[in-house]
Structures are given as structure tokens and as C-alpha cells.
Amino acid sequence: MSIKEQLIQKVNNKTKPLGSLGILEDIAIQIGEIQQTLSPELKDPVILVFAGDHGLTEENVSFFPKEVTFQMVMNFLNGGAAINVFCKQNNIDIKVIDAGVDYDFKNMPGLIHSKVGFCTKNMLKEPAMSYEECILAMKKGATLVQNEFNNQSNVIGFGEMGIGNTSAAALLMSKFTKQEIENCVGPGTGLDAKGVNHKTQVLKKVAKKYKNLETPLDILSAMGGFEIAMMTGAMLEAAKLKMTLLIDGFIATSALLSAQALNPEIVKNCIFCHQSMEPGHQEMLKHFGVKAILNNGLRLGEGTGAALAYPLILAAVNFLNEMASFDDAGVSNA
Amino acid sequence: MSIKEQLIQKVNNKTKPLGSLGILEDIAIQIGEIQQTLSPELKDPVILVFAGDHGLTEENVSFFPKEVTFQMVMNFLNGGAAINVFCKQNNIDIKVIDAGVDYDFKNMPGLIHSKVGFCTKNMLKEPAMSYEECILAMKKGATLVQNEFNNQSNVIGFGEMGIGNTSAAALLMSKFTKQEIENCVGPGTGLDAKGVNHKTQVLKKVAKKYKNLETPLDILSAMGGFEIAMMTGAMLEAAKLKMTLLIDGFIATSALLSAQALNPEIVKNCIFCHQSMEPGHQEMLKHFGVKAILNNGLRLGEGTGAALAYPLILAAVNFLNEMASFDDAGVSNA
Numbered sequence: 001m002s003i004k005e006q007l008i009q010k011v012n013n014k015t016k017p018l019g020s021l022g023i024l025e026d027i028a029i030q031i032g033e034i035q036q037t038l039s040p041e042l043k044d045p046v047i048l049v050f051a052g053d054h055g056l057t058e059e060n061v062s063f064f065p066k067e068v069t070f071q072m073v074m075n076f077l078n079g080g081a082a083i084n085v086f087c088k089q090n091n092i093d094i095k096v097i098d099a100g101v102d103y104d105f106k107n108m109p110g111l112i113h114s115k116v117g118f119c120t121k122n123m124l125k126e127p128a129m130s131y132e133e134c135i136l137a138m139k140k141g142a143t144l145v146q147n148e149f150n151n152q153s154n155v156i157g158f159g160e161m162g163i164g165n166t167s168a169a170a171l172l173m174s175k176f177t178k179q180e181i182e183n184c185v186g187p188g189t190g191l192d193a194k195g196v197n198h199k200t201q202v203l204k205k206v207a208k209k210y211k212n213l214e215t216p217l218d219i220l221s222a223m224g225g226f227e228i229a230m231m232t233g234a235m236l237e238a239a240k241l242k243m244t245l246l247i248d249g250f251i252a253t254s255a256l257l258s259a260q261a262l263n264p265e266i267v268k269n270c271i272f273c274h275q276s277m278e279p280g281h282q283e284m285l286k287h288f289g290v291k292a293i294l295n296n297g298l299r300l301g302e303g304t305g306a307a308l309a310y311p312l313i314l315a316a317v318n319f320l321n322e323m324a325s326f327d328d329a330g331v332s333n334a
Numbered sequence: 335m336s337i338k339e340q341l342i343q344k345v346n347n348k349t350k351p352l353g354s355l356g357i358l359e360d361i362a363i364q365i366g367e368i369q370q371t372l373s374p375e376l377k378d379p380v381i382l383v384f385a386g387d388h389g390l391t392e393e394n395v396s397f398f399p400k401e402v403t404f405q406m407v408m409n410f411l412n413g414g415a416a417i418n419v420f421c422k423q424n425n426i427d428i429k430v431i432d433a434g435v436d437y438d439f440k441n442m443p444g445l446i447h448s449k450v451g452f453c454t455k456n457m458l459k460e461p462a463m464s465y466e467e468c469i470l471a472m473k474k475g476a477t478l479v480q481n482e483f484n485n486q487s488n489v490i491g492f493g494e495m496g497i498g499n500t501s502a503a504a505l506l507m508s509k510f511t512k513q514e515i516e517n518c519v520g521p522g523t524g525l526d527a528k529g530v531n532h533k534t535q536v537l538k539k540v541a542k543k544y545k546n547l548e549t550p551l552d553i554l555s556a557m558g559g560f561e562i563a564m565m566t567g568a569m570l571e572a573a574k575l576k577m578t579l580l581i582d583g584f585i586a587t588s589a590l591l592s593a594q595a596l597n598p599e600i601v602k603n604c605i606f607c608h609q610s611m612e613p614g615h616q617e618m619l620k621h622f623g624v625k626a627i628l629n630n631g632l633r634l635g636e637g638t639g640a641a642l643a644y645p646l647i648l649a650a651v652n653f654l655n656e657m658a659s660f661d662d663a664g665v666s667n668a
Binding site: 063297300 | 348349350352353354356397398399401405408409412414415418420422423424522523524611627630632633634638642645646652656657658665666
């Protein structure tokens with residue numbers, strides 16, 4: 001029997017009606033397959049929160065001003081953001097990374113200094129990143145994941161903060177899933193209908209400018225962001241190291257689209273934690289052919305969907321390891 | 335400003351886009367209202383698991399044999415069931431109650447001995463319980479909740495185990511939500527189409543037999559079960575004590591339907607934890623006009639949906655208490 005068949009048998013012998021733990025059964029089997037064991041463990045969970053600024057904010061595509069990226073990084077370091085609260089509650093380590101925030105943090109303690117630049121370029125005028133910057137961001141992301149792996153972690157989530165990054169994510173989505181910009185754009189942190197309309201017009205111009213780009217790295221360089229590219233590199237490395245990847249919302253999934261273009265197998269290691277209210281996210285999940293664990297109207301980013309879904313993922317592993325079988329418990333299996 | 339308005343203001347001043355925590359914001363506000371404070375706390379969460387047997391199993395309405403109720407109680411006491419694993423993970427206390435199992439547990443340690451009878455009557459032939467038995471079960475349920483309240487708990491979930499109890503729940507649903515039996519019946523622990531058809535025919539006969547019953551207590555006596563009646567009394571008491579009630583799946587929600595018929599205000603204290611795969615549950619949730627937190631294909635009972643949703647409920651309270659406000663964190667509010 002394959003490991004998958006053995007896992008299915010183990011799940012089906014637990015003292016419960018067949019299939020009655022729903023998606024938790026799928027997750028237990030998936031993690032068993034990732035780890036190639038009938039008794040998987042989730043060790044030292046960590047969420048990396050990548051922060052970066054976007055030159056495209058010059059075009060008024062976001063509800064909040066660009067300074068909020070820096071301000072929220074300070075909030076993360078002070079433990080006051082949603083992701084801090086949820087990680088603390090669920091015993092998840094959190095690492096905050098300056099991937100490319102438009103602020104000189106100097107030697108700020110608590111922050112991982114991994115800056116590729118102070119802000120991406122205005123992609124309406126020129127590519128957001130040079131090819132070299134994009135590669136550098138990805139390499140830095142890979143190194144960060146290697147560090148977590150070396151610290152014994154085998155489950156890793158990816159969060160982000162970057163005013164303007166729903167624009168970059170929408171453009172990547174449009175390119176990688178071959179959808180019209182209109183299907184990819186949403187209100188982000190809170191644009192009204194007029195704002196969404198303006199954002200759509202701007203993004204259509206950007207998409208037109210780069211319509212001939214074809215390779216994943218050219219696309220990611222032109223329309224991504226420092227935090228998205230770093231996350232892409234981090235995801236690719238995590239899959240290579242056979243870790244379990246916790247995929248958050250719209251931005252994180254746009255990084256996964258980029259990663260998938262470079263390694264289609266990556267999806268086997270991914271658990272889709274929640275479906276964001278940002279309208280494009282539902283279409284992204286359709287692209288991957290998956291249903292997310294949570295669907296609770298969240299659209300906050302930071303990795304909060306991953307942090308909130310984590311106890312359910314842990315519950316999947318725990319029932320597989322800890323529940324009695326029909327034989328063990330002397331329960332009649334009909 | 336009312337406490338609700340103050341809670342909304344507090345939520346909206348947190349460092350996050352407006353409304354971006356979705357259902358967690360609603361839960362935070364609801365619990366604040368229940369406790370009449372801007373800083374609610376969840377203290378000593380507990381799940382009561384009520385077990386009881388059903389005389390109607392004589393009519394072959396269930397996939398598993400009746401003995402499984404007793405066997406699963408033993409599994410609960412040994413810590414081997416799904417509810418044990420999930421409660422342990424999420425720091426929820428669990429109490430297992432013999433409400434009416436067809437087994438003499440004698441002085442079995444770890445079990446709460448609250449037996450009303452060894453098994454309900456076959457309701458196809460006579461009412462499942464006498465009126466007196468039903469009242470006794472409800473009173474015992476209320477006492478159990480008072481004990482938890484006296485132990486400082488202010489949040490309480492309700493689970494159950496009882497082979498045959500989806501039949502009782504379907505009948506209560508049909509009566510309290512005024513729906514045809516066909517819309518209330520489902521496979522329970524695993525009936526195939528033929529089995530569901532037989533179950534439907536049996537339940538239609540039962541429904542016809544008691545079609546003239548009108549008061550909630552007459553309905554609950556005739557078509558409920560010891561564990562369902564005890565749960566109903568427990569829920570009513572928990573709401574009276576201003577506790578937060580965690581509502582699980584199909585059976586627990588049928589008890590809530592009974593409780594609502596006796597106290598329509600109870601719903602304000604209820605958090606609907608998950609939507610069961612048992613088809614009638616979706617209609618029950620519609621009756622209450624709510625969307626459950628989780629929708630993950632679960633149909634196990636025992637209170638597992640409540641145990642699994644609990645970290646999300648705790649996260650709602652935690653973000654309300656622990657997240658920084660825009661002012662505190664010096665973050666620009668657009």
C-alpha cells in the first residue's frame with residue numbers, strides 16, 4: 001500500500017462515522033503525505049510577515065497612505081497588530097521582515113533586515129523591480145526559510161504588509177490565471193466604487209504596458225513587489241524542504257501563483273487557510289481547484305487567515321495521532 | 335452610547351481596515367453585549383457531552399447499532415474520541431454525562447451520573463419520554479450548568495452521543511420549523527439512500543402520530559431524547575446565567591430549537607459554531623437567520639464543531655482586548 005492508502009486506512013479506522021471529520025481528514029492525509037509518515041507532526045510553526053512599499057501608490061490606487069506600511073511594521077514589532085494577537089494565542093512564532101519598506105529602520109531590534117530597496121518603482125512608468133532585484137528578493141526569502149527549517153520548523157505561513165499590494169497581486173493574478181483585470185481588482189483596504197474604478201483603469205494601463213512579458217520572473221519583476229517576490233522565493237524553498245505551507249489571502253496567493261509558475265508541484269505542500277473577501281481571491285482558489293478552510297469575511301492580510309486556521313490544521317494532525325481506532329476502543333464498526 | 339455602539343467603535347478603531355476581520359468582529363461585539371462590557375473574557379470553557387439511547391432504534395433508523403452509545407461513552411472516558419482530542423488541544427474542559435444510556439455504569443469514575451432512564455421508549459409506539467421524565471432531564475441539565483457557572487465558567491458548549499438521535503432531531507426540526515420530514519431527514523452516521531428512505535418512512539409515521547401536539551414540552555417529550563431534553567434544559571439555564579453558548583451541529587441545534595420555543599431570547603447568547611453536513615442543519619441555521627463559523631464537511635457530533643470553532647471565538651475576544659488602536663499605535667487612519 002502507498003503511504004496515502006495507509007493514511008486513508010488509518011483515518012477510516014478512527015472511532016467516528018466514515019468521512020465525518022470532513023476537510024480535517026483531507027488535511028491529515030495531505031500532511032502525512034508531505035512528511036511521508038502515518039504520524040506527522042507540526043513542529044515550531046512560524047509565520048513570516050514580509051513588508052514592502054509600492055511605487056504605484058503614486059497613482060492613488062490604495063485607500064490608506066503609503067506611510068501605513070512603515071507604521072504597521074512598528075505596530076507588528078510592538079505586538080499590537082491582529083497577526084500578533086492571533087500568533088500569540090495559537091503558539092505560532094512570528095518574524096517581521098523588511099523586504100522593501102520606504103523607511104530607514106537602521107538597526108531596529110526585533111526586525112529582520114532584508115531590504116532589497118526602499119520602494120518599488122511606479123510600474124505604470126517602469127518595471128517595479130529590476131530582474132536582479134527580483135532574484136535578490138527571492139534568494140533572501142529562501143534564506144529566511146532555510147533559517148526556520150534549521151530551527152526545526154516544518155510548517156510555515158506567509159503574511160505581508162504593503163500599502164498598494166492588492167494592485168500588484170491583481171496584476172499577477174491577471175497574468176498567471178489569464179483573466180481580465182476587472183475580475184482581479186477589488187477594494188483592497190477599503191476603496192469605494194469610484195476608487196475601485198480608478199484602480200481598475202490604472203491597472204489596465206499597467207497590464208497593457210507589460211502584455212508581452214511571458215516568463216514568470218519577468219512578470220514578477222515588472223508587476224510584483226519586494227515583499228511578494230521575497231514571499232515567492234520563500235514558498236519555493238519551503239516546498240523544496242518538504243515543509244507544510246500555510247497560504248493566506250489575496251497577496252500571499254498571488255505569490256503562490258508566481259511560485260507555481262516556477263514549480264507546479266508546490267501546490268501539494270500548500271494548505272489554503274482562508275478565502276478572502278477580496279473578490280479576486282475566490283477565482284485564485286478556483287484556479288488551484290481548492291476550497292479554503294475558513295470563509296469568514298476576512299480581508300486583513302498579515303497572515304491572519306493562516307494564523308486563525310492553524311488550530312484546525314493542528315486538530316487534523318492531532319486526531320490522526322491521538323484518536324482511538326475501533327479496535328483499540330472496542331467500538332462496533334457497523 | 336449603548337454598549338453595542340461603544341463596542342462597534344472600539345472594533346473600528348483597531349489597527350486594521352474597517353470590517354476586515356469579518357465574522358470575528360460580529361462575535362466580539364456579541365460577546366461584549368452578552369457580558370455587557372467592552373473587555374469581555376472567556377473563562378473556563380467547558381463542553382458538556384450528553385449521552386442517551388433511543389427506543390426508536392428498534393425500527394432500524396441508524397447505521398450503527400445501539401451499543402455504540404455505551405461504547406463511545408467509554409471511549410470518551412478513556413480520552414480516545416475526537417471530542418477529547420479537540421478539547422485537549424484547545425484547553426476546553428469536557429464533562430461526559432450519562433443522561434440515559436442503556437447500560438448500568440454503576441459508579442464509573444469520570445462520568446457524571448445523571449441518568450433519567452436506560453433508554454427512551456420507541457416513539458413509533460408511545461412517547462419517547464413521559465412529561466415528568468422530560469422535565470426531570472431538563473432540570474438535571476440546568477443543575478449541571480449551574481455547577482459549571484459556580485466553577486467560574488462563562489462559556490459553555492453542548493455535545494451529544496446517542497445512536498438514533500438524528501431521528502429525534504429531525505422530528506423536532508420538522509415540528510419547530512414547520513418543514514416536511516423529507517427536508518429534515520439525512521444519513522446520520524452513514525445510512526445509504528435505501529436506509530435514508532426507510533428512516534424517512536418511519537419518521538413520517540412518528541410525525542403523523544404526534545401531529546396534534548402543540549406545546550414545546552409535549553413535543554420534546556414525545557419526540558426528543560434524554561440527552562436532547564437535558565441539553566435543552568442546560569441551554570436555557572446557561573442563557574439565564576448570561577453565559578455564552580457554543581452551538582454545535584444537527585442534534586445540538588435541535589435542542590436549541592426546543593429551547594427557543596421556551597425562550598425566544600436565547601439566540602442572543604448563542605454562537606453557531608459550524609454547519610454540519612447533515613442536510614437538515616443548513617435549514618435549521620436558516621431558521622435562526624445565521625451563518626455558522628465553520629463549514630468544513632463535519633458531521634460527527636459530540637460537540638466537535640464547538641471545540642474546533644472555539645479558537646476563532648477566542649481570537650475574536652482577544653483582538654478586541656489586545657490589538658492596538660490607530661491612536662495607540664500612531665497608524666494613520668485614512
